[in-house]
Amino acid sequence: MEDGTRRPMPRIGLGTFGKSGDIGAAAMLAALGLSYRRIDTAQGYGNEGNVGKAVRESGLPRSEIHVTTKIGYENLRPERVAESLEKSLQALRTDYADLVLIHWPHRDHETMPNYLEALRAAKDRGMAREIGVSNFTVALLKRSIEILGPDVIFDNQVEVHPFLQNKALRSFCADNGIGVTGYMPVAGGAVADDPTIRGIATRHGATPSQVAIAWAVQEGLSVIPSSRSREHLAENLAAGELRLDPEELLAIAALDRGHRIIDPETIAPDWD
């Protein structure tokens, strides 16, 4: 930030994977109308143009909306980091992103200094307010900190939901001042089938998705649920108001079974 302070992100943002075409753009605009103020996109989602359109059409000041994008795996060569980010910013119709992440670590760990330094250089040029990573393990984060130094990586975006709680990774991030954004916070909708979560939801007059989101927020995460339904988008954002009690948090802690949904064979790292 211009004054040197680091601005926290809204705890509940909008996931946009699959939100392409006119329907995707309309859904993003609707979400901004519902008071979402954080949008998560990626070069690989093919919808940065929709984000730019929705932000523009919302009439909201750019400074009120937190935009995250991610550098695609194919753009990790150092010169491609800045070139591809330049194209992303054009599509997003903005001259900066609030947060730019490396979407997936390169399988060849030797290349890490090159693409991380290129990302830092892009930030230094004003293209990103903050930089971070996604799908990085503890070992990869340790290496990243060796390369960039402490307090540079703002956030690590990883899969977290009640069935994959990623506790060791989250604890490492907390100890090193790295925020964690949990993706797939409602486990693609599967939280609705869990009796413990359903019971807690009933007690609060809430929905299972709201319980999963409230759990993540109370655990100190930010989350980016996605939905095609306006009703679900509204309830997901409202989950920020729900407070679970300590027994309920413990009951959800017991649901961890290491169930990973996103695990692409060709690029996934050796998970924690």
Ligand SMILES: NC(=O)c1ccc[n+]([C@@H]2O[C@H](COP(=O)([O-])OP(=O)(O)OC[C@H]3O[C@@H](n4cnc5c(N)ncnc54)[C@H](OP(=O)(O)O)[C@@H]3O)[C@@H](O)[C@H]2O)c1
């Ligand atoms: N960094 C990465 O590698 C990575 C990987 C995966 C995802 N992400 C990000 O994380 C975002 C979220 O992930 P995701 O969309 O795959 O999973 P998700 O948000 O956990 O689940 C979306 C699914 O859950 C349903 N759902 C959402 N809210 C609901 C509610 N309140 N009640 C009932 N069902 C609900 C949706 O159905 P309806 O449409 O019917 O509501 C949709 O089928 C993505 O959009 C993307 O931005 C990042």
